[in-house]
Amino acid sequence: MDQLTDKLIDNLGAIVGRENVLSKADELLVYECDGLPHHKHRPRAVVFPSSTEETSAIMRELARAKVSFTPRGAGTGLSGGALALDSGVVIEFARMRKILRIDVENRLAVVQPGVVNLHVSRAVLPYDLYYVPDPSSQPSCTIGGNIAESAGGIHCLKYGTTTDHVLGCRVVLAGGEIVDLSAEYNGYDLLGTYVGSEGTFGITTEATLRLSQVPPAVRTLLAEFAEVDDASHAVSAIIAAGVMPAALEMMDREIIRAVEASVFAAGLPPDAGAALLIELDGIEAGLDDEARKVTGICMEYGARNCRLARDETERKKLWAARKGAFGAIGRISPDSMIQDAVVPRSRLPEVLHAAYDIAARHQLRIANVFHAGDGNLHPLICFDSRSADQVRRVKEAGRELMEVCVAAGGTITGEHGVGLDKRDLLPLVFSEADMNAMLSVRAAFDPLGLCNPGKIIPMLRGCGEARAISAETNAVPLATKLQSAVPPPDSIEELSEIVKRAAAQGLTITPAGGRTLLNTNPATNLIVEMSRFNKIIEHEPADLIAVAQAGVPLTTFNQKLAENGQWLPLDPPDNGHATLGGIIATGLGGPQQFGYGRPRGSVIGMTVVLADGSIVKAGGRVVKNVAGYDLCKLFTGSYGTLGIITELIFKLRPRPAREATVVANGSIPELLAAARGVLDARLFPVGVELLSSSLASRIGIEVDSAALLIRFAGNEKGVAYQVEQALLHLKNASIEETGVASDDSWIWQNLAAVPVREAPSFATHVLPTKLADTSLDSHSLWQVGVADGRVRTFKHVQPNTSLDPLSQRVKHNLDPLNLFRGHDYEHAA
Amino acid sequence: MAQQGEKLLACIHCGLCLEACPTYVITGDENDGPRGRLYLMRAVAEGRLENTSDAFRTHIDRCLGCRACEQVCPAGVEYGQLLEASREELSRAQPKSDFTDKVLRFVLKHVWLSRTRLRLFFGSARVFRDLGLPRFLLKTGLARLFSQRAHFALALLENSRTIFHTSGKSVPSASQTDGQSPPVLLFAGCVGGGLFARVNRATERVLFANGFKVSAPEDQVCCGALHAHAGDLDGARELARKNIAAFKSGEPIVTNAGGCGAMLASYGHLLANDASVAEAAAQFSSRVRDVSQQLQTVEAEAAPLNKKARSVPDTTNGRCVTYDTSCHLLYGQHAGDASQQMLSAVVGPNFVPLEGSERCCGAAGIYNMLQPEMSGRVLQEKLDHVRETKAQILATGNPGCQMQIGAGAQLAGIKLQVCHPIELIDEAYAQAGVYGDGE
Numbered sequence A: 001m002d003q004l005t006d007k008l009i010d011n012l013g014a015i016v017g018r019e020n021v022l023s024k025a026d027e028l029l030v031y032e033c034d035g036l037p038h039h040k041h042r043p044r045a046v047v048f049p050s051s052t053e054e055t056s057a058i059m060r061e062l063a064r065a066k067v068s069f070t071p072r073g074a075g076t077g078l079s080g081g082a083l084a085l086d087s088g089v090v091i092e093f094a095r096m097r098k099i100l101r102i103d104v105e106n107r108l109a110v111v112q113p114g115v116v117n118l119h120v121s122r123a124v125l126p127y128d129l130y131y132v133p134d135p136s137s138q139p140s141c142t143i144g145g146n147i148a149e150s151a152g153g154i155h156c157l158k159y160g161t162t163t164d165h166v167l168g169c170r171v172v173l174a175g176g177e178i179v180d181l182s183a184e185y186n187g188y189d190l191l192g193t194y195v196g197s198e199g200t201f202g203i204t205t206e207a208t209l210r211l212s213q214v215p216p217a218v219r220t221l222l223a224e225f226a227e228v229d230d231a232s233h234a235v236s237a238i239i240a241a242g243v244m245p246a247a248l249e250m251m252d253r254e255i256i257r258a259v260e261a262s263v264f265a266a267g268l269p270p271d272a273g274a275a276l277l278i279e280l281d282g283i284e285a286g287l288d289d290e291a292r293k294v295t296g297i298c299m300e301y302g303a304r305n306c307r308l309a310r311d312e313t314e315r316k317k318l319w320a321a322r323k324g325a326f327g328a329i330g331r332i333s334p335d336s337m338i339q340d341a342v343v344p345r346s347r348l349p350e351v352l353h354a355a356y357d358i359a360a361r362h363q364l365r366i367a368n369v370f371h372a373g374d375g376n377l378h379p380l381i382c383f384d385s386r387s388a389d390q391v392r393r394v395k396e397a398g399r400e401l402m403e404v405c406v407a408a409g410g411t412i413t414g415e416h417g418v419g420l421d422k423r424d425l426l427p428l429v430f431s432e433a434d435m436n437a438m439l440s441v442r443a444a445f446d447p448l449g450l451c452n453p454g455k456i457i458p459m460l461r462g463c464g465e466a467r468a469i470s471a472e473t474n475a476v477p478l479a480t481k482l483q484s485a486v487p488p489p490d491s492i493e494e495l496s497e498i499v500k501r502a503a504a505q506g507l508t509i510t511p512a513g514g515r516t517l518l519n520t521n522p523a524t525n526l527i528v529e530m531s532r533f534n535k536i537i538e539h540e541p542a543d544l545i546a547v548a549q550a551g552v553p554l555t556t557f558n559q560k561l562a563e564n565g566q567w568l569p570l571d572p573p574d575n576g577h578a579t580l581g582g583i584i585a586t587g588l589g590g591p592q593q594f595g596y597g598r599p600r601g602s603v604i605g606m607t608v609v610l611a612d613g614s615i616v617k618a619g620g621r622v623v624k625n626v627a628g629y630d631l632c633k634l635f636t637g638s639y640g641t642l643g644i645i646t647e648l649i650f651k652l653r654p655r656p657a658r659e660a661t662v663v664a665n666g667s668i669p670e671l672l673a674a675a676r677g678v679l680d681a682r683l684f685p686v687g688v689e690l691l692s693s694s695l696a697s698r699i700g701i702e703v704d705s706a707a708l709l710i711r712f713a714g715n716e717k718g719v720a721y722q723v724e725q726a727l728l729h730l731k732n733a734s735i736e737e738t739g740v741a742s743d744d745s746w747i748w749q750n751l752a753a754v755p756v757r758e759a760p761s762f763a764t765h766v767l768p769t770k771l772a773d774t775s776l777d778s779h780s781l782w783q784v785g786v787a788d789g790r791v792r793t794f795k796h797v798q799p800n801t802s803l804d805p806l807s808q809r810v811k812h813n814l815d816p817l818n819l820f821r822g823h824d825y826e827h828a829a
Numbered sequence B: 001m002a003q004q005g006e007k008l009l010a011c012i013h014c015g016l017c018l019e020a021c022p023t024y025v026i027t028g029d030e031n032d033g034p035r036g037r038l039y040l041m042r043a044v045a046e047g048r049l050e051n052t053s054d055a056f057r058t059h060i061d062r063c064l065g066c067r068a069c070e071q072v073c074p075a076g077v078e079y080g081q082l083l084e085a086s087r088e089e090l091s092r093a094q095p096k097s098d099f100t101d102k103v104l105r106f107v108l109k110h111v112w113l114s115r116t117r118l119r120l121f122f123g124s125a126r127v128f129r130d131l132g133l134p135r136f137l138l139k140t141g142l143a144r145l146f147s148q149r150a151h152f153a154l155a156l157l158e159n160s161r162t163i164f165h166t167s168g169k170s171v172p173s174a175s176q177t178d179g180q181s182p183p184v185l186l187f188a189g190c191v192g193g194g195l196f197a198r199v200n201r202a203t204e205r206v207l208f209a210n211g212f213k214v215s216a217p218e219d220q221v222c223c224g225a226l227h228a229h230a231g232d233l234d235g236a237r238e239l240a241r242k243n244i245a246a247f248k249s250g251e252p253i254v255t256n257a258g259g260c261g262a263m264l265a266s267y268g269h270l271l272a273n274d275a276s277v278a279e280a281a282a283q284f285s286s287r288v289r290d291v292s293q294q295l296q297t298v299e300a301e302a303a304p305l306n307k308k309a310r311s312v313p314d315t316t317n318g319r320c321v322t323y324d325t326s327c328h329l330l331y332g333q334h335a336g337d338a339s340q341q342m343l344s345a346v347v348g349p350n351f352v353p354l355e356g357s358e359r360c361c362g363a364a365g366i367y368n369m370l371q372p373e374m375s376g377r378v379l380q381e382k383l384d385h386v387r388e389t390k391a392q393i394l395a396t397g398n399p400g401c402q403m404q405i406g407a408g409a410q411l412a413g414i415k416l417q418v419c420h421p422i423e424l425i426d427e428a429y430a431q432a433g434v435y436g437d438g439e
């Protein structure tokens, strides 16, 4: 051991206690790999911090010594992410495993990063709550690792991945700075950008997680098919038919056999070519109808048999079998390489064919077990690592497989991350400009370059700084000077040109959409109208996605999607003219964000023109994607201050068969209490909005002091049942005056238009349980999301344009000349 | 180690076993988890790590051998067997020479391999215990004057006592059963025969009441688990051969100690490479079952406490009973369900489940004497859960666990009586009059 290391070990030991530092070569051996053991890099030391403060002190010391580091949770990662390259130090969180706080009423839990995923759900189950993301590794993987990978799971088809269930992170940056990232922050969505950054932005030392109600009813179906092909056609058909299963998984013959030989044997049919496991959940009413519908589709697509799990025991067994499937491969092969790629669901049949072909060509055995509903493939290639030839063939086959998936419109990783393993495949999906933008953001989080280096992005020529300089020097002198108003650009190239010219002339820019919320910064010289970016490019119902340009109004977009029974379920402030680009740039949700999420959760891909005129793509066109950083989150809600959004790709939802709204009239405290009662009754409203009487009257509802609106959506029976239950609850809470609007879209449309008509308004967030303490009177205008704590009031507030230091670094790295002005964060929330 | 290559390859490094492992949960060190230990073993097998390495020794020594990891492993890694091989490798490559180890080796060799000396050893321990000396030393606090380890050892011994009165009852002799009764052979065990003779008697009575003809072959010896754990596989094999000979008639072999049961069930593997006995060993192992598993073969109608015959008396006087599954019973013999089922037949509403019942208590053979610190931390977790149940009686199917939990509870000031589940059945039978004279 060299002297530098010796000294470093001593200093680290002084911070955490010598017994919490491993430094003997033999004890470091086991830390040379993670769940993908063919990459091996032995660290120089492993440190076990026990608090945020210790972590910060460790990182200060490492920065001082200029030694890089890698955070590590349980080491179940499948991309070589938790390995310390170049003899870095591993910071291990297995000992920070305390659940710090469970807040049942506000449905959140605060945990240390080393808490095991499954332990969160186990701890809150007594309250009928659970933590939704359920990776198959959930009995051992940690929350810190999950956040780093934005881990998915079996149930993320309907409920989203880790990024949709994290409310906040305490993060220590290289050098020791501690920052709190929050989903409710009125600025850039740094939290969304951080989740999935694979330990290269900083280290999570505390996380606030969203908890969800356990669905009161579940049906699990097992469908057997003779051919994989039929099964994969059935998958698309189920989604296109408007069913939203909680989970939709496929296992092929090889996997079924391996599982049935393991401790997880669950009685799967060993002679079937493929089996689908389909889970439907929600409220009891109407669930059997859905199950019948799914069964019908499976049979129509050639299932030999499709049946319900007999009881809870069998249901658990089936899922345990699915989750244990990857491990069970150990029984049939000395080594296995698990791949992770996503393709549009509708392309599953051909991609699966290609996968089997590639394996056959390389004389390798392949088994498939995967999240079919998301199009997230996990081909397992069996081999023996003692044969160099086999190892070579596995690598080749793996790369070919990725190429096929990308060519089909997919991506190279849906949940395992890029890490070290796929670093060199990233250029398959991102251009150099795209990756440069990512590097600029990375440099904002980690200017020292010490945070898990060598992962995700292959070494490119430049960092953020270098790129900014090139923007300055490459700018072309222009013949014609730009005026304060330019004709609306027609193409992305034209837009890029305008941006370059503006930069060269020192003009600042604000993009404009439907001008519903535009609050132009006086410092802006140039307003660029996006009205000609008005094309809906594509809608693929079986994939539940659509692509459109930024200038398309949401209403137009949804009319088009409705032709195929789908929609983009957002209700931002909108008088019918709000454009997709504007909605995403402001990132604002609305009353139904409780049920459908905010815009940040709907955007899966985008094209943006940056300050240097470069055209970059973020995300992609598949619903699950963790390749590279999630820059979609960063641009969503950035108010056009980081770049101009030109094109968007959305994940959609099937239109509910039925919607209805319960309206109640009462005093503010009464209605608040009653609304909480409804929320705790295991019903699933999509919006629970409380309005002051004056606001209610603007949308045509006359009440004494306040109106409560509770909207339900879903199948006929489910909505009818929930309306009935809600009325019962209101009655028990002595709220006499109630009504039901079964044709209710006017209510919500009018409500969405209020903030546009009555501008200015601004929204803040409080904990739902604190709403009762918020001063609300019946005369002024306000609306409150009872379930999510959103409070919108209508008055002018001096815009607060100051950004926190980290956001400033992000802004500086992406737009060093401060070209994009006009942010007005006061509307945000 | 090198011969274990194929078995080691089965591990795909998925980490699904981590949280099942008590030592990993405590230290968070990959080296102290099953996956890390397997990695060290594989490194030794492949020559990437010297078998003389400190890390190899330390982390293999710290393994409880509870085999909880095996249960959750999707790839079916045979951890227990690999652990034994590692311990053997270590005992060759790094023979220990500290005092504890010397005494241990001496005792294993010169006491355990000799029937007479072993009897003498446990006989004196029993006399010492029954005279009340450990209790006196513990109560007065004098025990603390010895080393901490000795203090705990006294508590262990004290906790091998009985909590019931039935234990003095006579055992029906085999001749009392009729010719129709299916015969079974009782494996008495060294600690069982030595300190827990009453459990063996209760087992015999209960089996008898259920219509079995019980006999205990005279020439049986210790099962060899202690030797195997200490890496003395030759010692274990020697004992195994003796037992195979002693139990050569083809009847079921009934055990009441999870640790012994698991060892006996692994004779097939232990002697697989010895052509002269391999087959007999495999056949022997297939005949081993826990008493609860044997009782499961009895038709519900024929059980002494079936609904028609007699109602179940309240043997626990309203006290709450909880149950701790011995790891070896659970993972080695897969008798966890059977054992719990047996218990529930007599306990009923007074039963409170124990959180983490499937986890090791830290006894792990003589681990508690060799790794007192880690064992203490594992035990602590168990005691915390026991406290939560508020139970006054804890039943567990292995003498080592019984002593460990009893001693831990005693020293921690928890009012808890520990017994074998079969003792509760026996007591219930006695009170219900199954044995004829009622109480």
Ligand SMILES: Cc1cc2nc3c(=O)[nH]c(=O)nc-3n(C[C@H](O)[C@H](O)[C@H](O)COP(=O)(O)OP(=O)(O)OC[C@H]3O[C@@H](n4cnc5c(N)ncnc54)[C@H](O)[C@@H]3O)c2cc1C
Pocket: A034, A035, A070, A071, A072, A073, A074, A075, A076, A077, A078, A080, A081, A082, A083, A093, A113, A134, A135, A136, A137, A140, A141, A142, A143, A144, A145, A146, A147, A148, A149, A150, A151, A152, A153, A154, A198, A199, A200, A202, A203, A204, A205, A326, A327, A415, A416, A419, A452, B013, B014, B015, B016
């Ligand atoms: C059998 C099996 C099944 C799996 N199934 C799934 C699945 O269904 N879905 C899925 O998404 N994944 C799955 N995975 C992959 C893996 O479990 C996940 O990526 C998991 O999130 C990793 O968590 P971990 O605690 O093991 O992290 P590690 O492997 O230790 O680390 C993963 C990454 O997170 C970083 N990291 C760890 N802790 C922190 C922290 N505190 N702060 C910042 N960065 C940190 C590391 O640097 C590394 O880059 C599976 C893996 C296995 C072995």
Ligand code: SF4
Pocket: A327, A330, B010, B011, B012, B013, B014, B015, B016, B017, B018, B034, B035, B038, B069, B072, B073, B074, B075, B076, B077
């Ligand atoms: S022992 Fe089994 S569960 Fe543990 S890492 Fe290896 S394969 Fe996975």
Ligand code: SF4
Pocket: B020, B021, B022, B023, B024, B032, B033, B034, B037, B062, B063, B064, B065, B066, B067, B068, B069, B070, B079
């Ligand atoms: S036997 Fe027990 S202590 Fe040893 S590795 Fe397995 S689970 Fe851990």
